[in-house]
Amino acid sequence: MKKLSLSKIVLACTCLIASQVTIASTANERPNILVILTDDMGYADVGFNGSPDIKTPSLDQLAEDGTMMTAAYNAHPFCGPSRAGIMTGRYPHKFGSQFNLPTSDRSGGLGIPTSEVFISEVLQDAGYHTGAIGKWHLGEDGDFHPNNRGFDDFYGFLNGGHDYFPSQFKPQYEKQRKQGLNHSIFHYLRPLEYNGKEVDVNEYLTDALSGQAVDFIKDSASDKDQPFFLYLAYNAPHSPMQAKEEDMAQFPDIKDKKRKTYAGMVYAVDRGVKEIVQTLKDTGQYENTLIVFFSDNGGKPNLGANNYPLRGRKGSVLEGGYRTPMFFHWPKKIPKGETFTFPISTLDLYPTFAELAGAEIPKNKKLDGKNITSSLIAGTNPRPGEMIYAVRHRNGFSEAAARKDNWKIVNVSGNKWQLFDVEIDSSESNDLSKEYPLVVREMVAEMEMWSWTNSQPAWFHIHAEGTLWREKAMPRFGETFSLKDKADNELNVH
Amino acid sequence: MKKLSLSKIVLACTCLIASQVTIASTANERPNILVILTDDMGYADVGFNGSPDIKTPSLDQLAEDGTMMTAAYNAHPFCGPSRAGIMTGRYPHKFGSQFNLPTSDRSGGLGIPTSEVFISEVLQDAGYHTGAIGKWHLGEDGDFHPNNRGFDDFYGFLNGGHDYFPSQFKPQYEKQRKQGLNHSIFHYLRPLEYNGKEVDVNEYLTDALSGQAVDFIKDSASDKDQPFFLYLAYNAPHSPMQAKEEDMAQFPDIKDKKRKTYAGMVYAVDRGVKEIVQTLKDTGQYENTLIVFFSDNGGKPNLGANNYPLRGRKGSVLEGGYRTPMFFHWPKKIPKGETFTFPISTLDLYPTFAELAGAEIPKNKKLDGKNITSSLIAGTNPRPGEMIYAVRHRNGFSEAAARKDNWKIVNVSGNKWQLFDVEIDSSESNDLSKEYPLVVREMVAEMEMWSWTNSQPAWFHIHAEGTLWREKAMPRFGETFSLKDKADNELNVH
Amino acid sequence: MKKLSLSKIVLACTCLIASQVTIASTANERPNILVILTDDMGYADVGFNGSPDIKTPSLDQLAEDGTMMTAAYNAHPFCGPSRAGIMTGRYPHKFGSQFNLPTSDRSGGLGIPTSEVFISEVLQDAGYHTGAIGKWHLGEDGDFHPNNRGFDDFYGFLNGGHDYFPSQFKPQYEKQRKQGLNHSIFHYLRPLEYNGKEVDVNEYLTDALSGQAVDFIKDSASDKDQPFFLYLAYNAPHSPMQAKEEDMAQFPDIKDKKRKTYAGMVYAVDRGVKEIVQTLKDTGQYENTLIVFFSDNGGKPNLGANNYPLRGRKGSVLEGGYRTPMFFHWPKKIPKGETFTFPISTLDLYPTFAELAGAEIPKNKKLDGKNITSSLIAGTNPRPGEMIYAVRHRNGFSEAAARKDNWKIVNVSGNKWQLFDVEIDSSESNDLSKEYPLVVREMVAEMEMWSWTNSQPAWFHIHAEGTLWREKAMPRFGETFSLKDKADNELNVH
Structure with a gap:
């Protein structure tokens, strides 16, 4: 035994950053980065992903000219936490943001903890011109405002949704204001803002956001040395279900009124994307802009x-x-023209964007995703044997799932873990837990370990959730991760 | 759309500091500041406020020569949190101090969080000679002791109350000590202290505190360049109900024994104030001393x-x-000779005193009150359209109230919000909630927003409160702020 | 009344460090410090403490040549918190570590808070060569690993226990690994490590640990100017109950199989101690090595x-x-050859070791124990009138006990405090609470005060404990410290 004089030996790092493949990214080669996010859009609701009835020609063309992912996962199955994941690169459970902000319209001083450095801050610090357009939903006031979280520009609305037709929402807003209301005006009706200042909108909302994106891209073109990062967060096709007649008219074969409205709302996004692409081409930025498109859940x-x-x-x-x-x-x-089938997470965007931008991630920043650039290019699995998690607390227990390679374990009933080979069974119809008990056991064990460092929620969307949480002694991980049928007797000595 | 290069745009500040009117306050003009606080004194228990039977000639004269407030609110309806509000300038709910410290006599290491800078520290740092006399009740040990929270001098008792007659409490204390007790001696019997050292008291307690205040003022007069800040916190007329015979004899017309004792206790304060005023005059400090008098609840x-x-x-x-x-x-x-009827809060004292003292408030200090100096002088409403809150957690729900201009909403039953025009109906007898549902809705909405950033209590006065809190999944704001009869269907689209 | 200009008067310090008697300890006189810890060993299971059947000749010889303590208390009655107490010098209740780490084998990122500086760090900073051998159980990953908590060397296993025979545990481990398990392999079977790197073990575990200690001591001898601190934490005689035949053969008179195995496991420790002592002698370090032997509970x-x-x-x-x-x-x-009968705590080791090493304890480090060096030498009570506490949360209430001088109060039923004179009644058979009600009252009052600054648990060993904690609104100190029969009416005025 040798006597080591090292007073500190740095051991295993818990974050998942690994294989930091260096892509040559000198300043003048750094790409623009354009995130196009839709809201509550279904897996089969864009042409490139198999929609039988909704046309999205512009998105489809981009998908065809790029690489399409078939197994991309959000950090959470609903809005606020999913977006918190994008911005922070961490599971929202790790910093108490696993619920939407309380009742949206009245978030009074709450927001994603400022201890979490956003990707926008990292890119801004690296010299990017940064913009956020559309829905924010990560905190409204002071330190939580997008302008204070790395975005030079913000145009949109701060909370969880908005009406689409100014001809409808503007008079409703005025009526309530004249009644003396302010804090209790429904937030879907409020004026939009540009960098903290109210702006007047006269277009269908999706068109206003697309137009703003076009302007941002044009402005950005003027400075060749400063690439841009634009986070374009459409609220379409989130409720309220409001589409333009001309967009719905694109779908004469859809008879169902709901589906027709929904299709029109998606189509409006696609029209916007068409303009955006054209602007990128017109300004000579098309070749060196990374466009990433997805839905928040x-x-x-x-x-x-x-x-x-x-x-x-x-x-x-x-x-x-x-x-x-x-x-x-x-x-x-x-x-x-490639299709990438390995599981990835929207948590991967943070380290991936930072790498492409040659940006420095703060030394103490914890990340749960990984830089997937080289994997995408090489077509390899970026996390063989590693897990992607989803946990949603509901009705007094914790729904939980994890994906590893082809496997997915899932527990939505609160008392039974199922196992699916989602690579061949993406509809989760063939439970293999009995056939592969040790796979279940190992994945549940790993997920339980992951859960230990989850935080208590810092807020609840509605108070009933908070009451339920306390009354049910949540998160009840003890039950969530128990394996009633595990063959411990056989495997363990004690 | 212009491209802003500002990397950070500082937006709305959530604290209420506003309209920082600068009063000329060069060093040699800075006033002495004398706070005279009574304990558990009723609204009608001083002459200047309409007492039909209690004489307070000295207080009345000061009130007559100054400005009397008719709508001044404490930060909380009982002792500890109310005082925490005075010292910190914040609602105690914001830093977990919404209950009295646990069982008072045994606070063992708890106190108002040191993250909250006290007004005494601000004034001390600005060069004031600072003193606290009487009841403290904000933490006893180490960092929580008044000498470590901005007071050069402390004379009094650290916990929530004290007996009045040394001839009674001293022998009782000695008896228990000789029985081997120490930590379990009732704290109302303990010796007083001066800067951490036990002192012997031989007078009726109110007189001892008044005498100490007189000494402090005399000492302070010697240094003309250093104004003083004296926080004189009488425990009178808090229980135990113990008055001097000669003070009770001032009220021959009061027959009720309880009222007579109470009156005597208040009168003793007034006697003390007389001496204090005389001392201020004798030492030439009367003209430039701001005296603020009020009760803690x-x-x-x-x-x-x-x-x-x-x-x-x-x-x-x-x-x-x-x-x-x-x-x-x-x-x-x-x-x-003025009467000021606009609503103000004892939370306003912090920024007001700081302004008058030309003192610098630490940059990151959060405040919930506002500098009211110019409003007082001009006789204008210092917070038109702004709220003053009160929330008290009790019996499994949260009693809540808010005042805005002439309006007050209040919910003490746990299920019904009432609305009063307290400017003309200070006895809260005429509920107008049905007549003005939108006023109720708006004020409740704003108060709910305020509640989101309230902290969990850092302690409970008695353990039963803590158990109740947990068992009832408190604070139950979800129920508190629900409007069972709100006309949402009419007003909201969704 | 004098006007004090001191802006801050530092008052009573809550920690128990006192009577810092300076022992001459210049660098070349500083002792080596060797802690030998057993696991789950009974009070009567070593010869020097009265075992009727287990032989421990080497330990007995050391005890005879040193000073034996008859009233030494652990900080907690089970493993993890007890060890946290040794390392931090504080009651584990003060930093949320009053439970074992969750399910041991999967501690995923949890550990004793790094805000607590370990004694090993203090000694390492003072120039000691530091080593930990055996069981850790204080956190596994990153910052919690022994190499990052002040130990130059770590050899052993990170969690709460381990099998003894490599011939058994190695094949079991390999079998599970081949089944694809990793996170769910029972931790008692995992390979040992040396400074983060797996090592192969081919001896009975106790022998491997003893051998490693011998090596460490030999290595340390080479540098005369650098004393060593070795924390040798045997897992014997903790379960699994596995002894070598030759060790059991030492006890032909023990017929009970369990006792015989247990005896063999203790004997193996004693054999190791024999080797260690010989090595100390061989390397000339015997005279200047402080050996402290005890069990964790x-x-x-x-x-x-x-x-x-x-x-x-x-x-x-x-x-x-x-x-x-x-x-x-x-x-x-x-x-x-002395026997020391005054109550001491394993929390005392921290300040005692620091004193002997001439090491500087960080200014803000809180300690609950005290330097007992001079008391040991002089044979005096190191804490007359001061308390040693034990609190264990179980089944919805808090078992609590405190020792002061000859007295011990204890409450294990949740509703009744008993009082014993444990100096003459160490078997706690004669309850004196009725005879000395004021002693009970005073000690309970002091303990309640101590409890106010206890933290909520940062984790639970098993989730059921956490659920119970929340459902029962733990820690229920209100009930724990109530004195249903206290004579308050007589003693208190109010």
């Missing part, structure tokens, strides 16, 4: 969405709840 | 107090619980 | 242990749960 069939072939819907940890259509498009680097 | 009628015409009593968020008699007296600046 | 009679004459067993706050056999052996300083 699964769709709601009762509002017209279609998650086929996935089981489950928004809110669920079944595939339909948080597996999202996604593509990467970047002519200079991303392979064209 | 409402009175207890069962112990002889009278809150007329207000409903409610100590502990309630009805007006009688936390609206207090108050005057400001300062010949050099404060108008003489 | 009481024994489990159902596994063969014997706590005679104490009542209770591992897990209980009765004496048998946390009073441990102990000796100090150090020829240069510690009296030979």
